[in-house]
Amino acid sequence: MKQEIIIAGFGGQGVLSMGKILAYSGLMEGKEVTWMPSYGPEQRGGTANVTVILSDDPISSPILNEYDIAIILNQPSMDKFESKVKPGGILIYDGYGIHTPVKRTDISVYRVDAMDAATEMKNEKAFNMLILGGLLKIVPMVQLENVLLGLKKSLPERHHKLIPMNEAAIKKGMEIIQKM
Amino acid sequence: MAEEIKLMKGNEVVAHAAIRYGVDGYFGYPITPQSEILETLMAEMPWETTGMVVLQAESEVAAINMVYGGAGTGKRVMTSSSSPGVSLKQEGISYIAGAELPCLIVNVMRGGPGLGTIQPSQADYFQTVKGGGHGDYRLITLAPSSVQEMADFVGLGFDLAFKYCNPAIILADGIIGQMMEKVVMPPFRPRKTEEEIIAECPWAVQGKTKNRKANVITSLELDPAKMEENNLRFQAKYRKIEENEVRYEEFQCDDAEYLLVAFGSSARICQKVVEIARGEGIKLGLLRPITLWPFPTKAIAAYADKVKGMLSVELNAGQMVEDIRLAVNGKVKVEHFGRLGGIVFTPDEVLNALKEKLF
Numbered sequence: 001m002k003q004e005i006i007i008a009g010f011g012g013q014g015v016l017s018m019g020k021i022l023a024y025s026g027l028m029e030g031k032e033v034t035w036m037p038s039y040g041p042e043q044r045g046g047t048a049n050v051t052v053i054l055s056d057d058p059i060s061s062p063i064l065n066e067y068d069i070a071i072i073l074n075q076p077s078m079d080k081f082e083s084k085v086k087p088g089g090i091l092i093y094d095g096y097g098i099h100t101p102v103k104r105t106d107i108s109v110y111r112v113d114a115m116d117a118a119t120e121m122k123n124e125k126a127f128n129m130l131i132l133g134g135l136l137k138i139v140p141m142v143q144l145e146n147v148l149l150g151l152k153k154s155l156p157e158r159h160h161k162l163i164p165m166n167e168a169a170i171k172k173g174m175e176i177i178q179k180m
Numbered sequence: 181m182a183e184e185i186k187l188m189k190g191n192e193v194v195a196h197a198a199i200r201y202g203v204d205g206y207f208g209y210p211i212t213p214q215s216e217i218l219e220t221l222m223a224e225m226p227w228e229t230t231g232m233v234v235l236q237a238e239s240e241v242a243a244i245n246m247v248y249g250g251a252g253t254g255k256r257v258m259t260s261s262s263s264p265g266v267s268l269k270q271e272g273i274s275y276i277a278g279a280e281l282p283c284l285i286v287n288v289m290r291g292g293p294g295l296g297t298i299q300p301s302q303a304d305y306f307q308t309v310k311g312g313g314h315g316d317y318r319l320i321t322l323a324p325s326s327v328q329e330m331a332d333f334v335g336l337g338f339d340l341a342f343k344y345c346n347p348a349i350i351l352a353d354g355i356i357g358q359m360m361e362k363v364v365m366p367p368f369r370p371r372k373t374e375e376e377i378i379a380e381c382p383w384a385v386q387g388k389t390k391n392r393k394a395n396v397i398t399s400l401e402l403d404p405a406k407m408e409e410n411n412l413r414f415q416a417k418y419r420k421i422e423e424n425e426v427r428y429e430e431f432q433c434d435d436a437e438y439l440l441v442a443f444g445s446s447a448r449i450c451q452k453v454v455e456i457a458r459g460e461g462i463k464l465g466l467l468r469p470i471t472l473w474p475f476p477t478k479a480i481a482a483y484a485d486k487v488k489g490m491l492s493v494e495l496n497a498g499q500m501v502e503d504i505r506l507a508v509n510g511k512v513k514v515e516h517f518g519r520l521g522g523i524v525f526t527p528d529e530v531l532n533a534l535k536e537k538l539f
Binding site: 033059 | 187213298358359360362453455524526527528
């Protein structure tokens with residue numbers, strides 16, 4: 001079993017940290033994991049993306065031609081990665097940042113209105129966990145308990161009090177994801 | 181003891197591996213994409229646990245000369261940088277090689293020439309394996325292709341450096357430095373005691389005692405006859421390293437009709453190329469040099485009669501390909517494929533290049 005995932009959006013949306021939590025969760029399940037960020041002069045507002053691979057077998061290339069799952073959080077990322085989803089693959093996007101509809105008909109497309117939900121929760125920082133929740137609803141590649149363990153591992157101890165909020169956001173994300 | 185498994189960046193793990201190996205001192209200066217090495221060391225504060233010195237020098241030149249000084253006392257000392265910073269260190273590296281001192285250098289390569297870009301590149305191959313600094317010297321060059329190897333090669337690099345009294349270098353790139361993977365942490369070893377250093381490094385400057393001659397650490401020898409002797413001794417040592425320390429890995433080579441040769445992150449991408457090609461019925465294999473110097477010349481030469489062609493896949497304009505051509509000596513077609521200046525090829529691009537250049 002192998003999942004090749006790209007998460008792409010603006011810097012500051014929590015793209016890299018969402019990837020990190022997913023990678024840690026995979027590690028907790030004993031999987032092989034690779035987390036390969038786009039790194040560069042990117043800051044809040046610039047584009048950022050990360051490739052996460054979870055696999056039962058050793059992972060070869062961290063650089064991929066195409067992905068099983070693309071999580072798209074802004075328009076430039078949609079323009080760049082829509083065509084890179086494998087036929088039969090999955091594209092998940094946040095409705096807030098996207099203004100052109102997905103053209104592909106050979107993939108499954110889902111929408112999570114995470115920005116709206118985060119605003120409703122009065123917690124912008126919940127955004128990426130809402131998206132992660134949506135992803136895990138569609139493809140339960142890791143158990144929720146391992147995600148929480150992964151959160152514990154990836155967050156410094158002083159932030160562990162935020163784990164219940166993150167858990168709530170993941171569960172909310174699972175509720176609000178919809179098939180397009 | 182149970183294995184200690186972590187998820188870590190290649191850069192971060194270099195710092196942890198250095199502390200765990202019992203390194204005495206790290207001297208560096210920040211530069212992307214390897215600044216996490218210094219940052220992690222500073223965050224871990226090993227001076228409070230193992231007594232390891234971590235120092236941000238005023239420049240790369242200062243850092244390598246601190247390494248030179250520390251190495252002269254028999255301590256396990258290291259530095260790290262990225263391409264432009266490693267260029268600045270070349271004079272010091274040549275002096276350390278000329279004084280026959282052990283140390284570890286880490287280069288997390290970025291695109292050049294000049295200040296270039298911070299994105300990954302492998303364009304410092306020539307600089308690393310063909311000299312870089314002046315004079316007839318060699319660097320033991322280890323090319324990690326995973327975060328695990330970033331951890332393992334810290335210890336291996338020091339072991340080889342001390343075995344041969346020669347600087348060793350880890351030649352990585354931005355992908356290996358920035359990527360996080362699962363890594364089994366190396367075990368903790370205590371730092372060497374002064375007594376152990378005196379016993380193991382009789383050449384070290386440790387404060388002269390009455391019953392021995394003073395040790396002199398220098399690369400200077402104004403008498404050319406003696407300087408030639410020194411050079412002949414270096415060369416004899418290099419031949420011994422070439423004989424004993426070649427390391428490489430073969431991936432699906434047994435029945436291969438075509439061979440990819442790639443190191444570091446390129447080798448990871450090429451593994452995927454082999455998977456895809458095999459799916460298309462192309463008998464493709466991959467040979468990954470782990471030591472770039474000493475180069476796996478004989479291992480590559482052995483495939484000259486077996487395969488229809490070789491493709492050297494590098495994130496540069498064609499550097500290692502020259503050593504492959506020397507190895508096969510015209511017996512088989514050897515082509516190069518690369519992307520330049522920080523652009524990384526995808527597996528598809530490599531496979532297309534293979535078909536275009538060798539089919």
